[in-house]
Amino acid sequence: MRPSVIRNRVPRDACSLHHPDPFPSSDPLGYFVGDESQYAMDETSVCVTYDFDAVAAWLAADMPAYHTWGAYGAETAAPRLLNLHDRLDVPATWFVPGHTIDSFPETCGEVCDRGYEIAHHGYSHESPASMRSREEERRDFERGIDAIYDLTGEKPEGYRAPDGGFSEETVELLEELGFEWDSSQGVHDCRPYYLWANPTVDPDQPYDPGRATDIVEIPVLWHRDDWLQLFPVVTGPEWVAYAHEPAIFDRWRRELEWIRSHVEGGVFTLLLHPQCAGRIPFVDELERFLVDVREMDDVRFAEAGTIATEFREEKHPRHTRRR
Numbered sequence: 001m002r003p004s005v006i007r008n009r010v011p012r013d014a015c016s017l018h019h020p021d022p023f024p025s026s027d028p029l030g031y032f033v034g035d036e037s038q039y040a041m042d043e044t045s046v047c048v049t050y051d052f053d054a055v056a057a058w059l060a061a062d063m064p065a066y067h068t069w070g071a072y073g074a075e076t077a078a079p080r081l082l083n084l085h086d087r088l089d090v091p092a093t094w095f096v097p098g099h100t101i102d103s104f105p106e107t108c109g110e111v112c113d114r115g116y117e118i119a120h121h122g123y124s125h126e127s128p129a130s131m132r133s134r135e136e137e138r139r140d141f142e143r144g145i146d147a148i149y150d151l152t153g154e155k156p157e158g159y160r161a162p163d164g165g166f167s168e169e170t171v172e173l174l175e176e177l178g179f180e181w182d183s184s185q186g187v188h189d190c191r192p193y194y195l196w197a198n199p200t201v202d203p204d205q206p207y208d209p210g211r212a213t214d215i216v217e218i219p220v221l222w223h224r225d226d227w228l229q230l231f232p233v234v235t236g237p238e239w240v241a242y243a244h245e246p247a248i249f250d251r252w253r254r255e256l257e258w259i260r261s262h263v264e265g266g267v268f269t270l271l272l273h274p275q276c277a278g279r280i281p282f283v284d285e286l287e288r289f290l291v292d293v294r295e296m297d298d299v300r301f302a303e304a305g306t307i308a309t310e311f312r313e314e315k316h317p318r319h320t321r322r323r
């Protein structure tokens with residue numbers, strides 16, 4: 001079984017923090033409870049995640065070519081990425097829709113058999129925000145849970161919303177169905193926090209974040225999403241072109257450097273998709289990045305579930321709303 005954490009050799013020297021991130025004084029709504037020492041995991045964590053959407057990402061598309069892009073993700077790119085992670089011994093968290101498990105059981109079996117963490121990403125990959133009722137959303141949730149149980153023998157503990165969009169029901173369904181953590185949002189960009197339910201947005205009233213929950217949020221942001229930077233999106237006469245891969249990683253390296261020098265125990269989450277990240281120019285840059293991170297004495301690789309468990313049990317075991 002693959003270890004869920006790869007620790008590098010030398011512990012972090014806390015004195016290397018030049019300018020600590022302002023925290024929690026910059027937290028008027030009380031998302032981040034307690035003082036900074038509660039969050040002081042010694043090392044920076046790099047959390048590599050894959051949204052294994054495959055054909056499920058294209059179910060609403062009526063062009064066969066789109067479907068083959070999804071099949072490419074499952075048949076060509078995912079095995080390539082699994083081999084890369086195996087070779088470098090880097091853990092990763094795979095968010096797998098039930099549709100992908102039923103469509104590509106051999107590849108999904110490899111993800112499981114090689115010891116990678118598997119989390120929930122819907123069944124049909126339809127965004128919860130577009131579901132027509134609580135019952136429809138719950139059915140999709142349960143079908144996805146069943147598919148993962150059939151694959152792994154265990155119920156998933158973590159979730160990421162397809163397209164990142166919650167409905168008004170999503171957080172309550174996560175609670176009802178026993179999820180421990182989520183990775184869909186980002187009130188912070190490099191610290192876990194507890195998810196809030198049912199925020200209220202009213203142009204005549206201050207923003208109300210809603211009700212505190214016990215679900216740990218591992219933040220993920222769209223500027224660390226390969227899809228938004230690599231996939232051409234047909235929007236009219238202009239297509240959003242493919243980004244230059246070294247430029248993407250240069251930005252990500254700079255962000256990781258900032259977190260290392262400003263935030264003690266920060267978390268750097270990458271949101272990748274096999275059908276994007278497995279492409280040859282990107283996977284080449286990804287390998288360079290992972291190799292370089294392995295050489296950083298104060299950085300470790302960790303699964304999302306491991307970070308959530310540490311946050312809940314070791315760093316912040318009780319959540320009370322601070323307002």
Ligand SMILES: [Zn+2]
Nearest residue numbers: 051053162163
């Ligand atoms: Zn997805």
